[in-house]
Amino acid sequence: MTDPSPATIALWTSLVSASRHLVETIEARLKHAGLPPLTWYDALLEIEKAGPDGLRPFELQGRLLLPQYGTSRLLDRIAAAGYVDRVPSPEDGRGQIIRITPAGHDIRRKIWPVYARSLAELIEARLPPDAVAPLTAALRHLRGTAPSEPQGNDPPG
Amino acid sequence: MTDPSPATIALWTSLVSASRHLVETIEARLKHAGLPPLTWYDALLEIEKAGPDGLRPFELQGRLLLPQYGTSRLLDRIAAAGYVDRVPSPEDGRGQIIRITPAGHDIRRKIWPVYARSLAELIEARLPPDAVAPLTAALRHLRGTAPSEPQGNDPPG
């Protein structure tokens, strides 16, 4: 049998519970502050980083690792809130271009302090500084993609 | 400002993406094998561990860290599949007692090999053995609850 060791199982449960706890806590703080969820932040940040030319839904999909329909529905909601514009792509008749609106830029900047503060309190303050880098390196080995490029250093505001 | 360091942000993104990747991969394998999702396994294992006397929904809720309504709806589905029985509690008129059925025991045992194999391949095989314990210890510092007792060494089959 290829049963995992107790140590592996312990790691697995710690990993899942740490991740859940952090995400749930941050989401709760955002909601409490009347702000949109983390996914919106990630999407808005990517769209903003794309600059004035915007980007295509399939590009966003690749960056956020969402399914096609997930991206479509997420954009529906964000657009309905007025945080992005969708315009038909002049180059590709099948596609459209997503650009952030001033309101979108604004809300993204309002989310950041709550997000940043949470990361500082919930992660930075709880780990010895010299534990952070090895932990990050180990976690990267667990990703599906090869642990090469940064590839998703999301949050910075 | 209390902005988190880039290293903290990198840790946060690695943590979330590692956790997501593992969960999604395991769920996909279970589905592909025609088996129920991970949550069912966790619930069935806890119920089975409770022995022939079963347990109350609120106890399960505490062990799985689910909201009250989440436990209720999860049990609805598991019971509809015939994997647990719900009987009124003789001691407390408000409550009920959940017990695993033979079919429930059986399906739980069928899930385990797929689950175990995944943990071995996706975690154990990807990390140097001496990295596991420190990683686990660090992750425990990130939980909400005090990093004291084991408190949720779920999987073993």
Add this chain to the structure above:
DNA sequence: GAAGATTGAGAACTCAATCTTC
């Protein structure tokens, strides 16, 4: 036929309200 994107229908999740018993 493949790629980009959307959509209908059904399942699951969430919130707040409810009900019963303690």
Add this chain to the structure above:
DNA sequence: GAAGATTGAGTTCTCAATCTTC
């Protein structure tokens, strides 16, 4: 009034099918 548990209504997620353009 608090604890255990469920439920209606609304939102989000998921799958498979669809549509249009490449």
